[in-house]
Amino acid sequence: xxxxxxxxxxxxxxxxxxxxxxxxxxxxxxxxxxxxxxxxxxxxxxxxxxxxxxxxxxxxxxxxxxxxxxxxxxxxxxxxxxxxxxxxxxxxxxxxxxxxxxxxxxxxxxxxxxxxxxxxxxxxxxxxxxxxxxxxxxxxxxxxxxxxxxxxxxxxxxxxxxxxxxxxxxxxxxxxxxxxxxxxxxxxxxxxxxxxxxxxxxxxxxxxxxxxxxxxxxxxxxxxxxxxxxxxxxxxxxxxxxxxxxxxxxxxxxxxxxxxxxxxxxxxxxxxxxxxxxxxxxxxxxxxxxxxxxxxxxxxxxxxxxxxxxxxxxxxxxxxxxxxxxxxxxxxxxxxxxxxxxxxxxxxxxxxxxxxxxxxxxxxxxxxxxxxxxxxxxxxxxxxxxxxxxxxxxxxxxxxxxxxxxxxxxxxxxxxx
Numbered sequence: 001x002x003x004x005x006x007x008x009x010x011x012x013x014x015x016x017x018x019x020x021x022x023x024x025x026x027x028x029x030x031x032x033x034x035x036x037x038x039x040x041x042x043x044x045x046x047x048x049x050x051x052x053x054x055x056x057x058x059x060x061x062x063x064x065x066x067x068x069x070x071x072x073x074x075x076x077x078x079x080x081x082x083x084x085x086x087x088x089x090x091x092x093x094x095x096x097x098x099x100x101x102x103x104x105x106x107x108x109x110x111x112x113x114x115x116x117x118x119x120x121x122x123x124x125x126x127x128x129x130x131x132x133x134x135x136x137x138x139x140x141x142x143x144x145x146x147x148x149x150x151x152x153x154x155x156x157x158x159x160x161x162x163x164x165x166x167x168x169x170x171x172x173x174x175x176x177x178x179x180x181x182x183x184x185x186x187x188x189x190x191x192x193x194x195x196x197x198x199x200x201x202x203x204x205x206x207x208x209x210x211x212x213x214x215x216x217x218x219x220x221x222x223x224x225x226x227x228x229x230x231x232x233x234x235x236x237x238x239x240x241x242x243x244x245x246x247x248x249x250x251x252x253x254x255x256x257x258x259x260x261x262x263x264x265x266x267x268x269x270x271x272x273x274x275x276x277x278x279x280x281x282x283x284x285x286x287x288x289x290x291x292x293x294x295x296x297x298x299x300x301x302x303x304x305x306x307x308x309x310x311x312x313x314x315x316x317x318x319x320x321x322x323x324x325x326x327x328x329x330x331x332x333x334x335x336x337x338x339x340x341x342x343x344x345x346x347x348x349x350x351x352x353x354x355x356x357x358x359x360x361x362x363x364x365x366x367x368x369x370x371x372x373x374x375x376x377x378x379x380x381x382x383x384x385x386x387x388x389x390x391x392x393x394x395x396x397x398x399x400x401x402x403x404x405x406x407x408x409x410x411x412x413x414x415x416x417x
Contacts, residue, residue: 003123004049006034008042008057008069009085021112031119039064043072046080054103054122055082056115059093067096074101081122081129085110168234168294170284176244176324177277177301178217178229179308180208180251183270185225192267200267201225204258208272211254215247220295228304230296233283241278241327245353248274248318275308276320276353278327299343306341307350313416314352315396322349332359334367335375336397337412347413352397363392374401375412381405 007018015035025031034049036042038061046052055073059066066084073080084097084105094105103125104118182188182204189197205227209219212229216237221228229247232240255272262269279300287293307319314336325331333354338347358364370384385402392398404414 001127002029003031003053003119003126004034004051005031005119006036006042006045006049006052006055006080008036008039008055008061008066010037010058010061022116025116038062039066039069039072042069046073050078052080053126054119055080056085056106056119057082058085059087059090059097067093067100070097070100070102081126083118083122168285170282170286172280173233173283174240174279175233175281175283175296175300176231176240176327177220177281177296177304178212178227178231178244178248178251179275179305180227180229180255181273181308182225183273183312184268185270188269196267200262200269204255204269207254207258208251211250212247215243215250217243217247218294228295228301230281230283233281233296234294241324242329244276244278244324245320245328245331248276248320248353249355252317271317273308273311274318275304275306275310276318276324277304277307278321278324279303302343303341303348306343307339307348310339310341310350310416313400315400316352318353319350320353322351325351325353332356334364334397335371335412337401337414340413340415363388363395363398366391367395367398370398370401371412374405377411 007014015033018033018035019026022031022033026033034045034052036045039057040063042055042057043064046055055069057066057069064072070082070084073082079101081103082101084094084102085108086093086097086105087108090107097105103122106115106118192200201224204225205222208227209222212219212227215231218230218233219227220230229244231237231243231247237243251274252272259269259271277300279298281296281298281300283294283296285292285294286297303321307321310319311317316336319336320333325333331351331353333351336350336352339350340347354364366384366388370381370388373381373384382402382405385398385405388398389395389402
């Protein structure tokens with residue numbers, strides 16, 4: 001780096017003297033000098049050459065003195081590090097200069113060895129400031145980018161990590177993942193006015209991501225109306241399964257309230273379906289050198305997407321795997337059955353998670369009894385489900401099982417696709 005130094009002094013011989021004393025450093029490209037004869041000329045020079053690194057200024061000059069110049073320099077956004085030159089023993093002006101933000105001072109007559117040492121010290125200070133500003137700017141840019149994916153807390157931590165051990169590298173991790181999708185969204189796209197659709201979808205995605213961030217989840221993908229969420233990535237979250245279930249409940253509640261608000265505006269917005277699974281996944285930044293694309297791949301991710309789609313057949317809004325249910329202390333929910341999902345050779349037990357207030361409802365106890373009969377192959381399973389549907393016609397999962405039984409199905413293993 002070549003340091004550019006502006007000397008401000010009205011002595012006619014100073015320019016030649018400085019160039020002579022620093023000729024070796026100038027030839028080496030270490031420093032370059034500019035000169036002004038008073039404060040006003042210095043300000044004009046700085047306007048024309050904002051790359052100047054530091055200023056060395058005398059105090060007593062015509063038109064604008066050095067202390068007034070120093071005050072102007074401190075008002076600027078890019079405050080120049082300034083060395084003030086004063087007469088020997090002029091402590092009053094020296095104190096004023098330091099109080100106004102001078103980096104250092106020298107006394108006349110100038111000792112050029114002392115000047116060179118002071119200049120070197122000032123240049124190191126300038127370089128440190130620039131490096132700090134560069135790091136801050138990088139952190140701000142990183143935070144702005146990361147905030148699209150991560151909660152504010154995680155984004156701030158990753159932005160300050162300077163790429164070292166920040167979890168962005170591609171790696172296998174145990175994660176919990178959520179997939180969401182909107183029922184009938186394609187039909188809405190084809191029928192709604194663009195301005196309505198834009199407002200609706202932006203509000204929906206914004207609200208859903210706020211819920212995710214409240215649980216410190218990571219938004220891995222947003223594709224139209226579909227959202228993919230990760231927990232335990234990039235940072236460690238030992239309770240990632242419990243976070244995912246709690247987040248799924250809150251996403252469901254928010255989406256249902258969202259539907260009501262837009263129904264009041266005469267816009268029919270479909271239910272949000274949610275699938276949750278946990279297991280190993282390949283996680284990291286897959287954006288190459290030009291893009292940032294933090295996401296996850298693997299069977300765990302595909303299974304969560306299949307569970308989300310299973311809600312369409314089951315009539316449920318949230319479907320979680322037994323892997324997730326078994327990882328959540330005191331998990332509360334009701335069994336759905338053993339699902340044969342596309343891409344899997346073995347059935348996967350699925351559950352509908354329930355909030356504590358819902359678990360105590362009489363219908364849940366009735367469902368558990370009917371499901372136990374179904375699982376055991378008891379012929380009384382059909383009348384048990386029929387009685388349940390008779391009392392609770394608004395229970396779509398009970399209705400699903402009753403229809404299966406009426407169509408001749410047995411047991412709890414089912415092929416949905």
